Every structure is written in C-alpha cells, then in structure tokens.
Ligand SMILES: [Zn+2]
C-alpha cells in the first residue's frame with residue numbers, strides 16, 4: 001500500500017480533520033475544499049472510451065460489445081477510473097458516510113458536459129440495505145447534482161423490489177441474472193430523457209437492468225452518470 005493510501009485509510013478510519021483545511025489525499029492545505037487542486041486534477045481519468053458503456057475503446061468509438069448487443073442504456077458519463085485514490089473516495093462516502101464527498105462528486109459531474117436530460121433518478125437501494133447504511137450514496141449525489149443543475153431529482157422514481165446479493169460478491173457472469181427483476185418504476189416516463197446517477201459502474205449489469213425498467217416505463221433515453229468506472233474485466 002502506498003503512503004497516500006495509508007494516510008487516507010488512517011484519515012477515513014479515525015475521522016481526522018477532513019473537512020477543514022487539509023486535503024483528504026495529501027494532507028496539504030486545501031482551504032474549504034475536500035481535495036487540493038493538484039489532487040483533484042490527479043484523479044485517474046478515463047482513457048478513450050465507448051460513449052455507451054464507458055469501457056476503453058480506440059478514439060472513443062462505439063465498442064464491439066455495444067454494437068453486437070446494445071445495452072438498454074444509451075450512454076454513460078463517468079468521471080474517473082475506479083482506481084486509487086478514486087476508489088478510496090467512493091468507499092469513504094459509501095461505507096463511512098463521508099457525505100461531503102457527495103457534493104464534491106456532484107460538483108465534479110456538473111463541471112462536465114452532461115447529456116441533456118429531463119430528470120435524475122438515483123440508483124435505488126433495497127429498503128433493507130438502506131436501513132443498514134442509513135443513506136443511499138446515489139441519492140446524496142443526485143440531490144446535490146439537482147441543486148447545481150436545476151434538474152429534478154426523483155429519489156423514489158425507481159424502487160428496488162428484490163433484495164439481491166451484493167454484486168461485488170458475485171462472479172461477473174452471474175451479475176446480470178442476480179439483478180434481473182430487481183427494480184420497479186411507477187413513474188410515467190413517456191418521452192423523457194432520464195439520467196441515472198450511481199457511484200460505481202463495474203459490469204454495468206445493474207445499470208442495464210434499471211435502464212430496461214425505465215425504458216419499459218416509457219423513457220426515450222437513459223443516460224448513466226457515474227462517479228467511477230471499473231475497467232477490470
Ligand atoms: Zn492534495
């Protein structure tokens with residue numbers, strides 16, 4: 001583990017002064033910001049990638065997988081690679097309730113050219129998991145993004161109706177089956193462009209299943225807005 005990783009893990013574990021004047025990653029002066037400008041600029045960018053699934057693709061062209069079997073979603077905007085130190089930041093929000101990171105992520109998303117959309121729907125958590133965690137990180141990011149963009153966030157726009165096994169615990173090939181039928185949507189989305197907000201995109205199986213349900217509810221387009229894209233396959 002690098003020194004940076006150790007420092008961040010220690011900060012995360014002990015709740016050291018994160019939101020004061022010390023950069024979360026290098027402990028240098030960051031003023032009112034979570035990260036200093038250098039660390040924020042050093043977060044791992046995505047290489048040229050497919051506009052639909054955000055996996056690496058030469059010159060940013062549509063990838064072979066998306067051509068051969070198009071997913072239900074129409075596009076993906078991902079801020080960074082799910083690698084150090086971005087992974088630590090995402091985990092600090094999700095598992096250690098560092099909620100200030102949600103607004104940092106939202107601000108970073110809002111600074112990118114985002115696809116046109118009519119409303120934001122955060123990736124829902126099953127009520128049981130929500131009860132355990134106390135909050136839904138995707139809702140926190142979506143609410144903050146809504147405030148910055150003027151778009152409407154619909155935190156209850158989609159519901160998780162099946163308490164599935166955590167995707168992270170399953171082999172990639174089982175993840176699509178695991179989330180099949182996991183969502184319901186009661187909104188009439190006829191003709192709407194929906195942006196789905198989530199923290200990490202790994203295989204895309206969960207986002208794809210949610211997009212399927214949103215399209216069935218009438219959505220004309222579904223765009224994923226995610227903080228980090230895992231490109232390990
Ligand atoms: Zn820094």
Ligand SMILES: [Zn+2]
Pocket residue numbers: 050051052053054055062063064065066
């Ligand atoms: Zn693709």
